[in-house]
Amino acid sequence: MAKTLPAVDVAIVGGGWTGAIIGKELAAANQRVVVLERGEARWPSPDFQGPNVHDELKYTRRHALHQNAASETYTFRNNIDQKALPMRRWQFAYPGTHLGGAGNHWSGAYYRFDPTDFNIRSHYTERYGAKIFDADLTSQDWPMSYDELEPYFDRFDYLIGASGQAGNLKGQKQADGNPFEPWRSRPYPNPPMKVPFAPALFGAAAKGLGYHPYVQPSALATRPYVNSEGLHMSACVYCGFCSNFGCEHFAKASPQVCILPVAMKMENFEIRTGAHVLKVELTEDKKRARGVSYVDAAGEEVFQPAEIVVMCAFSINNVRLLLLSGIGKPFDPVTNTGVVGRNYTHQTTSGVNLFFDEATNINPFMGAGAVAVTMDDFSADNFDHGPHGFVGGGYLQIQVVSGAPIGYHPTPKGTPSWGSEWKKQVKRYYNHSASITITGSAQPTRGTYLSLDPTYKDAWGLPLLRITYDFPDNDIRMSAFLTEKGDEIGRAMKGVVRTEPGPRKKPFTATSYQSTHLTGGTAIGDDPNTSVVNRYGQVWDVPNVFVAGASLFPQNSGYNPTGTVGATAYWIVEKIKADYLRSPGPLVT
Amino acid sequence: MMQTNRMGMMVTVGLMIGLPVITLVATGYQMVGLGGEGLIRPTAVTPRAAPVAAPATAAGAAPAIGTAPASPAQGTSPSTSPTATSAAPSAVATAPAAPATAAAAGGTATTAAPAAPAAATQGTAPAALPAPTPVPGRSALDFSPSRPSWEAPLQKADAKMGQQLASAGRPAGGVQACVACHGAQGVAAPGGIFPTLAGLSGEYMAKQLTDYRSGVRNHPLMTAIAKGMTDDEIGQVAKYYASLPAQAVAPKLSGPESARKLDVLGENGRALPACANCHGVQGQGEGPLLPRLAGQPKGYFIDQMNAFRNGQRQNDDVGVMRAFSQRLTPEEIDALGTYYEGMTTAAK
Numbered sequence: 049m050a051k052t053l054p055a056v057d058v059a060i061v062g063g064g065w066t067g068a069i070i071g072k073e074l075a076a077a078n079q080r081v082v083v084l085e086r087g088e089a090r091w092p093s094p095d096f097q098g099p100n101v102h103d104e105l106k107y108t109r110r111h112a113l114h115q116n117a118a119s120e121t122y123t124f125r126n127n128i129d130q131k132a133l134p135m136r137r138w139q140f141a142y143p144g145t146h147l148g149g150a151g152n153h154w155s156g157a158y159y160r161f162d163p164t165d166f167n168i169r170s171h172y173t174e175r176y177g178a179k180i181f182d183a184d185l186t187s188q189d190w191p192m193s194y195d196e197l198e199p200y201f202d203r204f205d206y207l208i209g210a211s212g213q214a215g216n217l218k219g220q221k222q223a224d225g226n227p228f229e230p231w232r233s234r235p236y237p238n239p240p241m242k243v244p245f246a247p248a249l250f251g252a253a254a255k256g257l258g259y260h261p262y263v264q265p266s267a268l269a270t271r272p273y274v275n276s277e278g279l280h281m282s283a284c285v286y287c288g289f290c291s292n293f294g295c296e297h298f299a300k301a302s303p304q305v306c307i308l309p310v311a312m313k314m315e316n317f318e319i320r321t322g323a324h325v326l327k328v329e330l331t332e333d334k335k336r337a338r339g340v341s342y343v344d345a346a347g348e349e350v351f352q353p354a355e356i357v358v359m360c361a362f363s364i365n366n367v368r369l370l371l372l373s374g375i376g377k378p379f380d381p382v383t384n385t386g387v388v389g390r391n392y393t394h395q396t397t398s399g400v401n402l403f404f405d406e407a408t409n410i411n412p413f414m415g416a417g418a419v420a421v422t423m424d425d426f427s428a429d430n431f432d433h434g435p436h437g438f439v440g441g442g443y444l445q446i447q448v449v450s451g452a453p454i455g456y457h458p459t460p461k462g463t464p465s466w467g468s469e470w471k472k473q474v475k476r477y478y479n480h481s482a483s484i485t486i487t488g489s490a491q492p493t494r495g496t497y498l499s500l501d502p503t504y505k506d507a508w509g510l511p512l513l514r515i516t517y518d519f520p521d522n523d524i525r526m527s528a529f530l531t532e533k534g535d536e537i538g539r540a541m542k543g544v545v546r547t548e549p550g551p552r553k554k555p556f557t558a559t560s561y562q563s564t565h566l567t568g569g570t571a572i573g574d575d576p577n578t579s580v581v582n583r584y585g586q587v588w589d590v591p592n593v594f595v596a597g598a599s600l601f602p603q604n605s606g607y608n609p610t611g612t613v614g615a616t617a618y619w620i621v622e623k624i625k626a627d628y629l630r631s632p633g634p635l636v637t
Numbered sequence: 638m639m640q641t642n643r644m645g646m647m648v649t650v651g652l653m654i655g656l657p658v659i660t661l662v663a664t665g666y667q668m669v670g671l672g673g674e675g676l677i678r679p680t681a682v683t684p685r686a687a688p689v690a691a692p693a694t695a696a697g698a699a700p701a702i703g704t705a706p707a708s709p710a711q712g713t714s715p716s717t718s719p720t721a722t723s724a725a726p727s728a729v730a731t732a733p734a735a736p737a738t739a740a741a742a743g744g745t746a747t748t749a750a751p752a753a754p755a756a757a758t759q760g761t762a763p764a765a766l767p768a769p770t771p772v773p774g775r776s777a778l779d780f781s782p783s784r785p786s787w788e789a790p791l792q793k794a795d796a797k798m799g800q801q802l803a804s805a806g807r808p809a810g811g812v813q814a815c816v817a818c819h820g821a822q823g824v825a826a827p828g829g830i831f832p833t834l835a836g837l838s839g840e841y842m843a844k845q846l847t848d849y850r851s852g853v854r855n856h857p858l859m860t861a862i863a864k865g866m867t868d869d870e871i872g873q874v875a876k877y878y879a880s881l882p883a884q885a886v887a888p889k890l891s892g893p894e895s896a897r898k899l900d901v902l903g904e905n906g907r908a909l910p911a912c913a914n915c916h917g918v919q920g921q922g923e924g925p926l927l928p929r930l931a932g933q934p935k936g937y938f939i940d941q942m943n944a945f946r947n948g949q950r951q952n953d954d955v956g957v958m959r960a961f962s963q964r965l966t967p968e969e970i971d972a973l974g975t976y977y978e979g980m981t982t983a984a985k
Contacts, residue, residue, distance in 0.1 A: 093905040098914040213777030224776040240777045251780035263777040272960030280908035280964070283955045285915065298908040305908065421780055 050341060050349040056080045059340050059354035061325045061369065063087075064149025065610065066596035066617040067360035068303035069207075072277075072310060073621040074356075075317035077629060082352060083360075084323035084342055087146030091304055096294035104452045108292045113153040115143040115362065119507035122364070124558040126518040127495055128381060134504045134512060140557075141394070141564040142292065143362045147321060150362060150564060151610070152302045155291040155417030155449070156267040158210050159607035160201050160615070162428035163194035163230050165489075168603065171429065172439050180439055182522050184493040186391055187439065187603045191574040191583035194230055197615050200622075202233050204614035208301030209273040209281045211238040212265030226262040228424035238270045241284065246410045246482035247421035250446035253540040259425045264445060266418035267301040267610070277310045288450025290417025300417070321345065326508060328357050328373040328593060337375075337593045343508065355632070356592050356624070359570075360617075363598035364392070367498045367569035368513040375590050376570075376580045379497050381516075387580045388570065389498035392515065393604040394556070395565040396442065396488035396523045400534040401548040403460055404480040408543030411479065412451030420447030426530055427606050428489075438525040442488030442606035444534050451478065458483075461548055480543075484534040487563070488527055488552075489606040493520045498569045518556045527552035565609050567601040572616075574636075582636040584628075585620035591634045596620055644885070652918070787843040790872030799877030802870055811865035815874065818858075823881040827978075830936035836883025840925035843875035848952040855949045884932045884981040886919050892976035895969055900976065907964045912973070920977045932981035935974035942970045 058074050060067045063085030075081045090096070090113070106112045115121075115138075123132035124140075144150030164171045167189045172180050181187065204210075214235045215225025240263035243251070247263075254261040268284040275281060284299040298305050311317045322345025329338045329351065339353035359366040370376055370388050379390035404410065422445035424430055433439065450456070458481035459473040501514040519527075531551035538547040556562075573579025576588040585600060587593040596617045598609045605612070627635060806814035815834075819825050823835030834842065848854040849863035850871075863871070898904070900920070903911040912920070915927050922929030930938070944950035945962040953959060962970070 091905045093903040093909070093911070097902055097911045099918065215777075224778055226777065240775055242775065243780050245782070248780035248782060261778075261780070263775075263780075271955035272957060280960070282908065282910060282960065283957045296903075296914050297910045309906070 050351045052351045052353065055339070055353035055355070056082045057354065058082070058356045058358065059084065059352050060358045060360050061328075061340060062149060062360035062362070062365075063147050063303065063308075063319055063321070064144065064360060064362070064597075065151035065303055065614055067149075067358070068151075068307045068311065069614065069617040070358050070360060070594075070596060070621040070624075071317060071319075072307055072314075073618075073625060075311060075314045077625045078316065079356075079629070080316045081318065082354070083317075083319045084325050084340065084352070085147055085149075085319055085321045086324040087149075087321060089319075089321045090147045090152060090294060092294060092296060092298055096296045098296050101293060101296050102287070102289050104454050107153075107289075108452065109454060111138055111142065111292075113144060113146055113292060113294065114138055115145045115365075121506075121512060123501045123504050123512050123514045125514070125516050126555045128516060131503075132501055132514045132516070134501075135558055139559045140562055141566055142561075143365070143564065143566075145362075147308070147319070148294075148303045152294055152304065153292050154267075154300075154302075154564075154610060156300050157418040157420070157447070157608045157610075158208070158212070158265045158267040159611050160230055160232075161194070161605045161607055161612045162430075164429045165605040165607075166190040166192065166194050166197075168439065172433070175429065176434055180433060180437070182520065184495070184520055185439070185491045185522060186494055187491045188391070188571070188573065188578060190602060191572055191579075192619070197612075197619060198231070198233060200615040200618040201611060203276065203618050204611060205232075205234070206237050206276040207306050207614070208267045209238055209269040209275050209306075210236050210265055210267055210301075211241055211270040212236040212263070213240050215262070226424055227260050228427065228430045236265065237275075238273055241266055241268065241270055241416065241419045242286065243421060244286075244411070244414050244419060244448040246412075246448050247419065247446045249408075249541045249543065250482075250484065250537065251421035252542065254421075254423050254444075254537050257537060257540055259423050259537070261421050261423040264418060264420040264422040264447070266416075268295075268416055268418055269299045269301070275306055277307055279306060279309055281305060284416055286414060286416045286419065288413055288415045288417075288448075288452070291449055323350075324508070325361070325369065326372070326510065328359075328369065328375060328590075330374065330590065334374060335590060337590055356594065356628075359593065359595040359599075360597060362566075364498055364513060364515070364566045364569055366595055366597060366599040367392075368500070370570060370580070370587075370595070371498075371500050371513075372510055375587055375593060377589075378499060381494050381497055384494055387576070387578065390578070390580075391492035391568040391571045391602050392496050392498045392517060392566075393490035393492050393568050393601070394517065395563040395567075395604055396440075396490045396519065396527050396552055397562045398486045398488070398527045398531045398534075398552045399550050400484040400486075400531060400538045401458065401460075401550065402482050402484065402538050402541065402544050403458070403477055403546040403548075404482070404543040405545050406476070406480055409479050410448075410482050412448055412456060412482070415448030415450050417449055418447070419449075420445040422447075426533055436525070436529055438522045438529070440489030440491060440523065440526050440606060442486050442526070442530050444484055444486050444530065444537065446482055446484055448482065460546060484538050486527070486530045486534050487606060487608070488523065488530055490567070490604040491520050491522050492568060492603050496520075515558075519552060519554050524552060524554060563608075565598065565604060567598040567604040567609060570595045570599040571602040572600040573602060582634075584623040584635045585616070586628075586635050588634075592632060594620060594624065647885070785844065785847075787847045787868065787871060787875075788840075790868040791839055791843045791875055792872075794869065794872030794876040796873065796877040796880050799870075799873035799875070802874055803877055807865070807870075812862055812870070813858075815878075819878075823878050824884060824932075825934055825937070827934060828936070829934050830940055831934065832937045833884070833932055833934070834878040835881035836922070836929045836932065837878065838922070838925045838928075839872075839875040839879035841922075841928050842878055843871050844926065845952070846871040846875065853950075853952040855944070883929065886921055886931050886980055892979050893972035896972040896976035899965075899969065899973060909961060909964060920980055930977040930980075933977055935971075935978040938974040938977060939970055942973075 057079040058081045060071045060083045063083050067083050071081045071083045121135050123134045125132035169189050213225040214222050215229030216231045219231050251261040269281040271283045273281045282298045323342045325340050325342040328340050337357045341351050344350050376388040377386040378388050379386040422443050427441045427443045457474045458477050463473045464470050496517045499514050500511040504512045528551045531549045535549040570580040581595050585594045803815040806812050818831040819834050825831040825833045846863045849859045900912045903909045916930050917923040920930035942962045945958045
């Protein structure tokens with residue numbers, strides 16, 4: 049029999065970016081807030097201080113900040129005719145856990161979605177005609193526009209101390225920034241990052257070909273900064289230990305650096321770590337959440353009653369919790385009905401491996417998670433899609449993260465994977481190699497969705513989440529086009545002696561890393577038949593449950609998700625504060 | 638078991654003992670110091686030195702951190718490019734409407750939640766700190782490599798000529814002999830205010846002399862001396878001192894507890910990273926430009942921290958030391974001075 053705790057106003061599932069933002073804002077609005085974090089507490093000091101934090105084996109190979117795949121994982125299949133099998137270790141993506149979640153171990157690449165990402169169906173239809181969409185694509189417009197979200201993007205910029213140079217201030221193009229940038233109301237709070245050698249070579253070559261390369265915006269502070277919560281950040285030192293690590297310098301924006309120290313000073317804000325949420329408990333008519341059940345750090349089952357439940361778990365774990373709780377109608381690809389789990393997407397990534405002559409020293413260890421020269425000439429709808437016959441796009445860049453000793457051994461194709469020849473090639477190319485990475489949008493289809501697995505269960509006896517996914521032909525055509533452009537730039541780069549373009553091919557495999565940008569499954573929308581939540585993140589069927597994070601995306605943009613995740617979290621919580629708290633009930637009827 | 642190479646062994650044993658100790662301390666800190674539910678509460682922030690942004694924002698000088706050209710908001714504010722800056726004021730004036738305004742518009746530091754560290758630290762602020770010279774930021778379209786001006790002269794410098802200059806100076810040019818203050822072997826007299834140069838890298842010293850010359854680092858004696866030196870002389874002297882043997886670091890972790898904590902753990906509540914993250918384990922320095930602290934006379938250390946604090950010294954790249962030093966109390970700076978001074982076998 050579960051122990052029942054005293055009721056709170058707000059129970060938040062997950063202590064990452066969205067949980068921290070929404071929790072802090074609601075606590076500031078005098079709500080009694082409890083954030084339930086399944087992982088452990090992690091703070092820059094003492095947990096991430098050097099030299100111990102620079103441990104590639106622990107953090108990258110053994111996934112110290114990622115969900116424990118031994119107790120909870122996903123099953124995967126390409127289509128409904130296959131039987132899904134569980135992933136035993138993380139390869140395709142790195143779902144976060146512990147305080148700060150993925151917002152702690154992320155790289156800090158920081159973009160806003162393009163305005164056309166929010167009205168993709170209507171925009172492309174208007175410009176190119178409805179035929180531009182393959183029949184299998186279920187891409188759909190967001191219920192709100194970029195313009196409506198801009199103030200919230202701006203607010204997140206100043207929370208995280210974003211670095212970059214404005215390319216478009218309130219519609220005025222800026223000479224020193226990215227000419228394709230969506231308009232922004234204020235400059236970035238901090239200047240762009242310094243650029244390592246390989247990205248500089250990329251920038252020079254891309255410029256020479258007439259493209260518009262620029263320094264990627266990042267969430268790594270480029271100088272000491274006091275953020276919008278009054279908290280200090282320090283300057284990035286380009287140590288290269290960002291992706292999969294916590295930052296020892298208070299330079300990479302994370303919930304524990306940018307927001308939680310303020311929230312935790314509030315009497316009515318509490319974080320419980322080691323609190324693994326099992327489900328949201330509903331009233332008998334299933335129209336209202338009573339609170340959440342979780343297993344605490346001691347293994348005891350606990351019921352936490354709450355007036356409002358906000359789902360802020362890692363994106364697709366939100367979907368699983370809704371399915372486990374019986375909230376919303378599960379999507380059925382056969383009948384094409386239901387909504388929960390619908391429009392799941394990943395990110396269509398590809399790359400071009402570059403090998404340089406021995407006079408060109410790349411120094412791959414000089415980098416940071418988000419230090420890149422990038423270009424948007426083929427992002428979103430910045431180019432004419434007419435001749436190409438696909439929707440979406442992506443950015444091309446060289447980003448130098450780190451030449452980590454275990455993970456980084458670039459060798460040309462055809463090199464044996466062990467032995468003296470392999471060693472010889474690693475020695476030859478370690479310091480003379482780089483990759484152009486291409487991060488592309490992902491369109492959903494009727495066959496790409498999330499559901500509960502009928503066979504496999506987690507450590508608590510609950511069904512695992514099953515991912516059914518393959519690339520739509522649209523995205524394969526896009527990847528071929530973008531990768532060809534990348535190869536063109538690579539061949540124009542100084543010192544390059546060999547390029548190996550690797551466009552994305554079918555079938556999708558869960559055994560190669562393709563970003564942790566897992567999106568969709570609780571799509572945000574205006575129509576309850578094609579969305580799980582309304583434009584304020586409120587579940588259509590259970591109005592005292594809200595959902596935040598990348599599971600809201602009806603399809604994935606070519607840009608990294610965190611900027612839009614942060615902006616939508618502010619958008620949702622401001623509506624809750626302004627209207628819902630005063631009169632709880634459906635915010636859209 | 639192995640006693641052949643004493644020096645090497647001392648360092649090795651030091652590391653063998655030191656690193657596990659750091660780990661143990663970190664674990665203990667986590668388990669005991671903040672144990673149980675308290676684990677996730679941030680360290681209390683007591684009133685301390687002024688945060689960097691406080692004076693500027695209090696004076697109403699900075700509409701938005703880092704956006705105005707002369708903005709001292711960060712104490713360090715590299716201005717963004719003229720393009721970005723010219724647009725800043727108007728952008729701020731109409732900053733995002735309603736809900737976002739409280740936190741976003743106006744001086745960001747002081748609009749923080751009441752409990753925020755920045756707001757809590759006004760009490761003991763040193764009298765108005767002067768605004769440091771902004772460090773120019775790079776444009777988002779500038780990928781050109783840049784090399785520091787002191788690099789080439791240093792690379793081709795002859796250490797022998799540096800030695801001559803160090804011992805005799807060049808009185809005609811106003812260049813005094815280095816040895817007078819920095820010791821015959823680059824080890825300054827204990828108890829003084831002059832730094833030990835043996836053990837510092839050539840790059841670091843060449844940069845410092847160049848910075849004295851340009852005025853981003855200031856000292857009544859050193860500024861005049863550096864201004865009398867040519868680029869080649871700077872390279873020579875730097876190369877000479879870099880060739881001198883560093884004092885051995887004592888394999889001990891003694892000294893004030895508050896200083897040891899700041900060195901190896903930093904402090905979460907004030908967003909202070911461990912000093913050792915950049916200055917190396919036991920203050921031994923790291924890379925070409927992050928100076929060794931072990932063995933520096935306490936008087937010198939305190940002077941430098943104060944120079945960072947009050948903006949006399951502004952050559953710390955983007956201002957990281959200026960920011961950290963302003964979040965340390967005078968007592969902590971004193972303790973750190975004692976701690977690092979005591980790290981070498983030579984010092985007492």
